[in-house]
Amino acid sequence: MKINVSLEEAQELVLSMVNPVGETVVSLPAALGRVISRDLIAPFSEPSFDKSAFDGYAVRAGDTRSASSASPVVLQVIEEVSAGSVPVKKVVPGCAIRIMTGAPLPEGADAVVPFEDVEEALGSIVIRRPLAAGSGVIPTGNDVLEGEVIARRGRRVNALLIGVLASLGITRVPVYDQVRVAIINTGSELLDPSEKRQLGKIYVSNRYLLEARCREVGAEPVYLEGVPDEKGAIAGSLKKALEKADLVITTGGTSAGRYDVIKEALSIIGAQILFSRVAIKPGKSVIASHKDEKIILSLAGNPTAAMVTFDLVAVPAIKRMSGLEDPLLPVVTGILAGGFPSTSPRRRLLMARWKRQNGLGLIELAGKQGNVLKSSIDCNLLVDVPAGSPPLAAGQSVAAFVVGNLNDSLSEDE
Numbered sequence: 001m002k003i004n005v006s007l008e009e010a011q012e013l014v015l016s017m018v019n020p021v022g023e024t025v026v027s028l029p030a031a032l033g034r035v036i037s038r039d040l041i042a043p044f045s046e047p048s049f050d051k052s053a054f055d056g057y058a059v060r061a062g063d064t065r066s067a068s069s070a071s072p073v074v075l076q077v078i079e080e081v082s083a084g085s086v087p088v089k090k091v092v093p094g095c096a097i098r099i100m101t102g103a104p105l106p107e108g109a110d111a112v113v114p115f116e117d118v119e120e121a122l123g124s125i126v127i128r129r130p131l132a133a134g135s136g137v138i139p140t141g142n143d144v145l146e147g148e149v150i151a152r153r154g155r156r157v158n159a160l161l162i163g164v165l166a167s168l169g170i171t172r173v174p175v176y177d178q179v180r181v182a183i184i185n186t187g188s189e190l191l192d193p194s195e196k197r198q199l200g201k202i203y204v205s206n207r208y209l210l211e212a213r214c215r216e217v218g219a220e221p222v223y224l225e226g227v228p229d230e231k232g233a234i235a236g237s238l239k240k241a242l243e244k245a246d247l248v249i250t251t252g253g254t255s256a257g258r259y260d261v262i263k264e265a266l267s268i269i270g271a272q273i274l275f276s277r278v279a280i281k282p283g284k285s286v287i288a289s290h291k292d293e294k295i296i297l298s299l300a301g302n303p304t305a306a307m308v309t310f311d312l313v314a315v316p317a318i319k320r321m322s323g324l325e326d327p328l329l330p331v332v333t334g335i336l337a338g339g340f341p342s343t344s345p346r347r348r349l350l351m352a353r354w355k356r357q358n359g360l361g362l363i364e365l366a367g368k369q370g371n372v373l374k375s376s377i378d379c380n381l382l383v384d385v386p387a388g389s390p391p392l393a394a395g396q397s398v399a400a401f402v403v404g405n406l407n408d409s410l411s412e413d414e
Helices: 006-017 160-166 206-216 233-246 262-269 303-324
Strands: 004-007 023-025 056-059 073-081 095-099 111-114 120-121 124-127 148-151 172-176 180-185 221-225 247-251 272-278 286-292 294-299 333-335 350-355 362-366 381-385 397-402
Touching: 004 006, 006 272, 006 286, 006 303, 056 073, 073 180, 120 180, 148 160, 160 362, 180 206, 206 221, 206 247, 233 247, 233 262, 233 294, 247 303, 262 272, 262 286, 262 294, 294 303, 303 350, 303 381, 362 381
Parallel strands: 004 272, 073 095, 180 221, 180 247, 247 294
Antiparallel strands: 023 172, 056 095, 056 111, 073 124, 120 124, 272 286, 286 294, 333 397, 350 362, 350 381, 381 397
């Protein structure tokens, strides 16, 4: 067992123990947010035929070669083709076919002239400028070529990809199974928010916080009833969790107090501890263990500490198990909007949010750090402060882990 490991070593140890879970096939609408388990190949080209880019007339470019204002070209209109219909006639020299946006290009035509660039008169059109072959035409395969890889394994499905798949007639998508994450809250002092308040008791927030976080990263939370600070009860709950889930998260009981009995419970079920404690603040009290090829992450009971270690250690594991190629959190660099007055003997993670001010992107630290959950409501970053750092100053460049949606901050200009 390793003690007081770095964040990077903690991530590496956990990631080395997990792999993508099983595969399944889902309907196209249900694929949103899921991770593709096999490369998706285009069954045909899109568009599958040359088509008109706009409403106009399909012509032979060669017929317009000599067209000018002084010497216009007159072409006879022999047919009209709307979107969804197929041209019957062929464009021969001296002729044109009226065509709508998206309609197939008639045989013999190699250009389309827009309506506004011609004069119509008695079944004919007058063209006063030459056209290049291919102008006004969307060629076959302009978007996707038959046999082309549309999306590679390990990519998360978004709305645009669903649109592309629909355009290719793909209605079933191979994806990785959702990771099932069991959440166990330990502590004799905990009440569910639905219960009546009691002196000396607190409402359990970690359950709802971590369930929501799981859903945000595409996992399926599996909640087990909270258990008291009793090693036998915790061990029993861990056994149930290992049967129901792919990854197990516990909160509470990870420090060195009399009632912090997670290690004893892990010993009872025969779990092997990978490491205990990570050299960060908040969130140092975390234990990673494994049993039956499944990871158990035991986080601190403090909601802020639990959230930080969940984001930095559990989320990468969930991403790897979900099939994502790059499981680590993205990192951004930005300028601090305000300072942080304290020194940081240990590596510190500060809650912050990305904001806009006078059109510039800035990183704004939460008003309160540490054990205050309310200050993190609008936060989408964790500023990474190296161990031994002096106080931070406004205007200083810092690096931060992205833990939320930055789009929520992009529209603000204060």
